[in-house]
Amino acid sequence: MSYVPDNLSYTASHEWLEKIADGRYRVGITEFAQEQLGDIVFVELPENNEAYAQEDECGVVESVKTASDLYAPLGGTVVEINDALEDNPELINDSPYDNGWIFVIELDDEADLDSLLSAEDYRNSIEDED
């Protein structure tokens, strides 16, 4: 069973979110997602200062096996991206919840938070997939 930290929120498309300030969320992909992808070899990051609607495609994570789209888990503006992933995409494999974070988004509408999954909901959703 993949590690799913209790203190984070999740999406069905395997992003995690960590609240780092009011209205600001750090986003990455889950341990389960990186395990499914295998060795990650390329990350196309979202544009900094770019606005995305919730569930917009905002980047791509590519592994040796396949390309997987990254979706904006909340509508809002990307205010920080993890440049380190450009040269070291494997950080997502090594440290999906920490050094492998992908971007920080500032949300437009608190209501978007309602669609996120709790750790328990997410655990249940990947049990079905595994």
Place this chain on the structure above:
Amino acid sequence: MNKTSLYQSHLDAGAKMVDFGGWQMPINYGSQIEEHHAVRRQCGMFDVSHMTVIDVEGDEATDFLYKLLAGDIKKTAINQAMYSTMLNEDGGVIDDLIVYKQSDQHYRIISNAATRDKDLAWINNQASEYQVSIQEQAELGIIAIQGPNSEQLLNGLVDVDLNQLKKFRAVQSGDYFIGRTGYTGEDGFEVVLPAEQAPQMWQRLLDIGVIPCGLGARDTLRLEAGMHLYGQDMDEDISPINCGLAWSVRKQDHDFIGGSVISQQREQGAELKLVGLVLEGRGILRHGQIISDADEEIGLITSGGYSPTTEHAIAFARISKQNQNKKLNVSIRKKTLSCRVVKLPFVRNGQTLLEE
């Protein structure tokens, strides 16, 4: 779903299993990239027991294979292996395979897993006019041991001196049929053995430090080595002349199945060729991406991926034979990126052949 006799060995080694052509096979045992490097630098092993082993025996075995295969079986010596395509009447590739000559009356074909049913049907059908018996050897397993240390490591486990076995030659040693062949671009061996003995052999190889490698690494290794994958780089709709396999087709006596089409194509000249591409920007080249030259579509990528040895995105592209440009464009999602056109292979004997 079919399982090889090494299924439990894979699970014990922590493999991630996937469905591959109707078989449960390991895609990796953790990190595909580490497995790839193990083969380039030391020694790795693959379970390829899912591949189809077909023995062709009889007084007319040579004549039959001369008709069945586009390669020249008559130039193959006893204990030598030949890579060949098997074509339909239109010159399209039914499959690619290795055939080992054991004697004038006995040959062993190893062909792909996903094409098993159609291969057997085709071969049996064509064989009806010849004095030959066609026997699938489903009770055999195959372990490929690949990498620069293969000879040294495998030598301790077999009763023959592998130093005496030349490339593309094979030897029978007790229950083991050992070919100095592979699909990685490295030195290595493929050991065909009774399936029930495969787990013990696998364990002995593990015990001396051979790294288990999955189908994922097998694919990136063969891509770097410039080796074709059936179903991606060729299929029944293309002839070997147009997909970079002309070298494997005999130069005269086109009296094999599909030969009249090949002979015509040779006279007229090929329309298409297979080239190597190296992506210059950031991204990954993948099967199916469109290749263009000055905004005009000229072909597509048949195989692509990340190359762990060169640390570049590399690919095979099928493009118009006339195109001599050194740079081409690839469409990746919404972007157009530049690629360098290079000669295949990308890597040989552990070393990148790309010029920086």
